[in-house]
Amino acid sequence: MKKPELLAPAGDLERLKIALLYGADAVYIGGAFNLRANADNFKLEEIKEGVEYAHKLNKKVYVTVNIALHNKEYEKVENYLKKLDKINVDAIIVSDPVIIEMAKQTNLEVHLSTQASTLNKEAIEFWKKENVSRIVLARECTKEDIIDIKNNIDIELEVFIHGAMCASYSGRCVLSNFLTNRDSNRGGCSQICRWDFNLYDDKHLEGEKPFTFCTKDLSMAKHIPELIDMKVDSLKIEGRMRSIYYIATVVKVYRTLIDNYCHNKEKYAYNLKYESILRRVANRDSITQFFDGNFGKDVQYYNGRQEITNQDFLGLVLDYDEKTNLAKLEQRNYFKKGDKVEIFGPDKSFNFIIENIYDEEKNEIEIVRHPKQIVYLKVPKKVSVNDMMKIC
Numbered sequence: 001m002k003k004p005e006l007l008a009p010a011g012d013l014e015r016l017k018i019a020l021l022y023g024a025d026a027v028y029i030g031g032a033f034n035l036r037a038n039a040d041n042f043k044l045e046e047i048k049e050g051v052e053y054a055h056k057l058n059k060k061v062y063v064t065v066n067i068a069l070h071n072k073e074y075e076k077v078e079n080y081l082k083k084l085d086k087i088n089v090d091a092i093i094v095s096d097p098v099i100i101e102m103a104k105q106t107n108l109e110v111h112l113s114t115q116a117s118t119l120n121k122e123a124i125e126f127w128k129k130e131n132v133s134r135i136v137l138a139r140e141c142t143k144e145d146i147i148d149i150k151n152n153i154d155i156e157l158e159v160f161i162h163g164a165m166c167a168s169y170s171g172r173c174v175l176s177n178f179l180t181n182r183d184s185n186r187g188g189c190s191q192i193c194r195w196d197f198n199l200y201d202d203k204h205l206e207g208e209k210p211f212t213f214c215t216k217d218l219s220m221a222k223h224i225p226e227l228i229d230m231k232v233d234s235l236k237i238e239g240r241m242r243s244i245y246y247i248a249t250v251v252k253v254y255r256t257l258i259d260n261y262c263h264n265k266e267k268y269a270y271n272l273k274y275e276s277i278l279r280r281v282a283n284r285d286s287i288t289q290f291f292d293g294n295f296g297k298d299v300q301y302y303n304g305r306q307e308i309t310n311q312d313f314l315g316l317v318l319d320y321d322e323k324t325n326l327a328k329l330e331q332r333n334y335f336k337k338g339d340k341v342e343i344f345g346p347d348k349s350f351n352f353i354i355e356n357i358y359d360e361e362k363n364e365i366e367i368v369r370h371p372k373q374i375v376y377l378k379v380p381k382k383v384s385v386n387d388m389m390k391i392c
C-alpha cells in the first residue's frame with residue numbers, strides 16, 4: 001500500500017524541526033512572497049538551514065510563493081525563485097500563472113496552491129501541461145471530486161486534512177481589505193469573517209445574539225483510511241501560525257493513524273481517543289467540511305464567535321540527565337508539585353505525578369509560574385530533548 005506523505009506547516013525553524021521530528025514527511029514554509037504576512041517568515045539563510053536539516057532526514061521542504069503578483073514585483077520574484085532553486089528547496093507552492101511561467105527557467109518543482117481553487121479535471125489537465133507536478137486541491141472538493149480526479153489524471157494530489165477553514169474559496173475574499181484595509185491576498189487577512197456583527201433588518205436589530213460567518217475547523221482523522229485508499233499523495237495540515245505544541249500533537253496523531261492503517265489495513269480500528277487528543281489542541285469544533293457532501297449551516301457558527309483556549313502545554317524538555325533522572329524543562333504554563341502530567345514525544349507517552357521540582361540553582365520549589373522559567377523535574381522514565389509535558 002502506498003503511504004501518503006504527511007505534510008505539516010512550519011512558521012519558523014523551531015516548528016520546522018518539531019514537525020519533522022514528530023513524524024511529518026515534509027513541511028511547507030513561507031518565504032518572502034506568501035500569504036502569511038504574520039507568520040515568522042523564513043529568511044533565505046533559514047530556508048537553507050531548514051532544507052539541509054530536512055534532507056539529512058530524507059524529508060522535504062516546500063516554500064509557498066502564493067501571492068497574487070503585482071507588476072512591480074515581477075523581477076524580485078524572478079530573482080527569489082533563482083535563489084530558492086540554488087538552495088535546493090523541494091518545491092514551490094504557487095497560484096499566480098506568471099510565477100509558474102517563471103519557475104520554468106529553474107529546476108524548481110511546482111505545486112499549485114489551494115489559492116488557485118482547483119476543483120475539476122479540466123483545470124488540472126491545463127496545469128499539468130504547464131509543468132505543475134502537484135495540485136493542492138481546493139478545500140471545497142468533495143470525496144467524489146477527489147476520486148474522479150485521481151482516477152482520471154496522473155498527477156500528484158495534496159488534500160487538506162486538518163485545520164482552519166476560510167469562509168470564501170481560500171483567501172479569495174476582499175472583506176478584510178474593505179473593512180480593515182488588510183489584503184487577504186497579500187497575507188494580511190484580519191479574519192473578519194470570525195468577528196461578531198449585529199444584523200439589522202432595515203432599522204431593527206435582528207436576533208438576540210451577534211452574527212458571525214466563523215467556520216468550524218476541518219478534521220479528517222476518521223477518514224484517513226479512505227484518503228489512503230483513494231491514493232491521495234499528500235495529506236496536509238493547515239496552520240503556519242500554530243505553536244510547537246499544536247504541531248507536535250496534530251502531526252503525531254496523523255502519523256499514528258497513517259502508519260497503523262498502512263501497517264495492517266485489516267486490523268485497523270479507529271480509536272476515538274485520537275479525536276479527543278485533537279480536540280484538546282483545537283480552537284474550535286471540527287467537522288469534515290466539504291468531504292462527505294454534507295456541507296450546510298452546521299459548518300459555521302452563526303450565533304457569535306466561539307473559540308476555545310487551554311493551558312495544557314506545561315513545558316518543553318531541553319535536556320535530560322540519566323544519572324539523576326532530572327529533566328531540564330522550559331515552562332509554558334503554570335504547574336506545581338502534585339500535578340498529574342503526561343510527557344509525550346515522537347516515540348513515547350507516559351503519565352506521572354510531579355514529586356520534585358528544582359530551580360536553576362537546584363533549590364526545591366513547589367510552583368512553576370513564570371513563562372519560559374527553567375526548572376528541573378524528577379521524571380520516572382528517560383525523556384529526550386523536544387519531548388513535551390502537558391496536563392494529563
Ligand code: SF4
Binds near residue numbers: 168171
Ligand atoms: S476574512 Fe475570512 S473569508 Fe475572508 S479571506 Fe480571511 S478567513 Fe477567508
